Amino acid sequence: MIHNRPLLLVVAAALCLSCSCKKSAAAPGGMPAFPVQVQKVTLQEVGESAEFLATLQSRNASVLQPEVEGQITKIFVVSGTRVTAGQPIMEIDPRRQQATVNQQVATRQSQEATLAYNKAQLERSRKLFEAGVISRQEYDNAVSAHDASKANVEATDASINQQRVQLHYFTVRAPSAGTIGDIPVRVGDRVVNATTLTTLDRGGELEAYINIPSERAQDVHNGTQVNLLNADGTPAVSTKVNFVSQRVDTTNQLLLIKAPVPNADHRFRNDQLLHALVVWKQVNKPLVPVTAISRLGAQSFVFVVAQGPAGTAAQQKPVKLGALIGNNYVIDEGLKPGDTVIVGGTQNLVDGMPVIPQA
Secondary structure, eight states: OTTTHHHHHHHHHHHHHHHHHHHHHHSOOOOOOEEEEEEEOOEEEEEEEEEEEEEEEETTEEEEOOSSOEEEEEEOOOTTOEEOTTOEEEEEOOHHHHHHHHHHHHHHHHHHHHHHHHHHHHHHHHHHHHTTSSOHHHHHHHHHHHHHHHHHHHHHHHHHHHHHHHHHTTEEEOSSSEEEOOOOOOTTOEEOTTOOOEEEEOOSOEEEEEEEEGGGGGGOOTTOEEEEEOTTSOEEEEEEOOEEEEEEETTTTEEEEEEEEOOTTOOSOTTOEEEEEEEEEEEEEEEEEGGGOEEETTEEEEEEEEEETTEEEEEEEEEEEEEEETTEEEEEESOOTTOEEEEEOGGGOOTTOBEEEEO
């Protein structure tokens, strides 16, 4: 028995140590509180809106097409040239038309000679008729010949004027001052009345053409706010609808609306495409910074400060996001005024984690 005493002591010590270790593992240590930045949720006036594509159209741009057919012989300008009203832009081969004018002028000269002869004959016939030398019939014939030759000259004058007006169209001129656009035709090309020669932009205000779904027709009217957006989504220009079409396009069931776009600084271009935010109405909704949003798959979440068993803790709440306004998201569902949202350090948080709120 004396020899086994040290062994018993060792076994007893081992058993005590084992019990102590099991007790320590079963008692979890407390999680330290994590300092976080927070802000109170308040309602702010935001627009209930939807985003569409807008096409900018100039009310001061025109497409130049020829009034006559023929071959282009000269182009006096290049794309981007600033022209004045009446300045020549192109010439369509005028030789055939010029020949027609010359022929009419020659015909008139012949008819003037005939008119002069008939006028002299009429004067002689009048004197002879008054002297009783010729009959009334002969005198009337002289009057008729004179009047016919005079009518021929007047008709030819009208024809010459018409042909000269037609000749004027063979030189295409700027209808007003402006800037020449693209010139798709070249010297030697044959053009017809439907051919586009170039465009002329007089600058100034543009119009945004926006097509919206027909089911939104009751939500838009003259004065509805439209925000044109930059490439990064920030507002570029705020304007208002000044035209709502009275009919829906039957091919796509879209409704056309228009809004003026100031362009004094020439920052926009004709036919430019922009994203446009159409604000249907103003509503009061919560806004939170983008830094407060976390995502898991397609679901968005925020962390709010809640009271837990051991004090304040982070509580994960699902939310439905609305429009992005600057660096803030509109919250359509999931938050109410007075909630305390964690806006910084959310990447380190888990649901139920103790936190120390900091303004």
